[in-house]
Amino acid sequence: MEKSLAEIDLENHPEKILKDLINKTKSTIDKCFPPRCLSNRAQKRAEKPWIDKEISKEETLQTKLFRKYRASNSQTDHKNYKNFRKKNSVRRKRKERKPTSENS
Numbered sequence: 568m569e570k571s572l573a574e575i576d577l578e579n580h581p582e583k584i585l586k587d588l589i590n591k592t593k594s595t596i597d598k599c600f601p602p603r604c605l606s607n608r609a610q611k612r613a614e615k616p617w618i619d620k621e622i623s624k625e626e627t628l629q630t631k632l633f634r635k636y637r638a639s640n641s642q643t644d645h646k647n648y649k650n651f652r653k654k655n656s657v658r659r660k661r662k663e664r665k666p667t668s669e670n671s
Contacts, residue, residue: 575588618662
């Protein structure tokens with residue numbers, strides 16, 4: 568930190584000195600305490616805030632139904648999967664649209 572602060576030219580304009588001081592301090596803090604990387608699941612949640620626990624559980628169930636259908640290749644399993652997928656996509660689209668309609 569001392570080395571980076573020593574590099575700041577005190578002969579410059581005060582705003583330039585302040586900007587340099589802030590940049591050097593941020594870079595030093597990032598070196599000492601690196602920011603955490605988000606997991607894939609956390610990134611997905613950050614990109615799509617309408618996805619809550621309910622929707623993620625439904626996605627998991629949909630995946631299970633699909634795997635069950637692929638394993639058995641049964642028409643009843645295929646119907647169950649398709650019906651659940653339709654209902655799930657409607658719920659997801661409603662939740663996805665909700666925040667945008669409130670902002671309008």
